[in-house]
Amino acid sequence: MNCESIRELVSVHGPFVSVYLPSDVVEWNVLRHCLSVQDADPAVLAALDDALGRGTAAGRGLIATRDGVLVDMSPAWTPHAAVARVSDLPYLLPLVPRHAVRAPEASLVAAGRAREDAVSGSGDRTVFDQFMFESARPEGPVVQGVGRCAAALRAGNADALVIVEGALRDRAVWVGGTHRDQVAEEEADLRALGMPVDHQRADEALPMAALVVGADVLVAPEDLPLTDGVGVLLRHP
Structure with a gap:
């Protein structure tokens, strides 16, 4: 996903729920509990339940607000650990390109x-x-x-x-x-x-x-x- 694709999120108001699942080792239910502890909106969690209920959860990145799931795709690169955040701004870094340093x-x-x-x-x-x-x-x-x-x-x-x-x-x-x-x-x-x-x-x-x-x-x-x-x-x- 390039920057132009996510730039439209600058006008969206939070709070945002950002979720990245690197593998099946971390179950969605575990991350869901973490989000609940962070006072995630139950309606947002329900929207994520629905999205993750379709297809394999592993290797997906999702960003959601009260308006629904705004991003549901494979990240540009995989974080070392699963991510489950509730914050005023979305966590976008795994969606943008990661580049190796050339000679x-x-x-x-x-x-x-x-x-x-x-x-x-x-x-x-x-x-x-x-x-x-x-x-x-x-x-x-x-x-x-x-x-x-x-x-x-x-x-x-x-x-x-x-x-x-x-x-x-x-x-x-x-x-x-x-x-x-x-x-x-x-x-x-x-x-x-x-x-x-x-x-x-x-x-x-x-x-x-x-x-x-x-x-x-x-x-x-x-x-x-x-x-x-x-x-x-x-x-x-």
């Missing part, structure tokens, strides 16, 4: 074609290669770390958000109420703008902010050394 010379060649490929729509692999190439340049238009990446997203200065798989864990950021593109590492950054703020999971809030500002969202392998496990390819230096 530097391969990224260099790909980056040289980046603009041409972007016009022709060749996809997010080129965007990731461009991120890797620019990250290696001392003056490349890339920032790393939760604080700097959040600032870039707030300013709408982001072509792509790259998150290392599993790096953000339970880390949280601040979100400016219904302004989903307004994210910050420090609460004061949003309070200064006169916004109501909420504390949200970074692995949900940062991808949502990226989608709102029109940026791509990509997942990198666990061994990519990014500060805080997150980086942004800027639209302009």
Whole structure:
């Protein structure tokens, strides 16, 4: 599933239930109980019961609200463990592409074609290669770390958000109420703008902010050394 396919979720209001079942080892009933403990809406659980009752549950990712099941598909990559969350924002990372890091010379060649490929729509692999190439340049238009990446997203200065798989864990950021593109590492950054703020999971809030500002969202392998496990390819230096 590409970013354009999930971008429509930016206008949907939660709470969201996000479920990813990597294998038959974890039964839906176990995850259902976890969601109930998190005060999931019974109507949403019933909708998930119905969806998962059709076909094999293993290898599926589902996102649901009170309006029903919005996403029911195979994830782009499989999380190490089953996921069952209730939150104000959906957990989208398993739905977006995960890319291996190429050798530097391969990224260099790909980056040289980046603009041409972007016009022709060749996809997010080129965007990731461009991120890797620019990250290696001392003056490349890339920032790393939760604080700097959040600032870039707030300013709408982001072509792509790259998150290392599993790096953000339970880390949280601040979100400016219904302004989903307004994210910050420090609460004061949003309070200064006169916004109501909420504390949200970074692995949900940062991808949502990226989608709102029109940026791509990509997942990198666990061994990519990014500060805080997150980086942004800027639209302009």
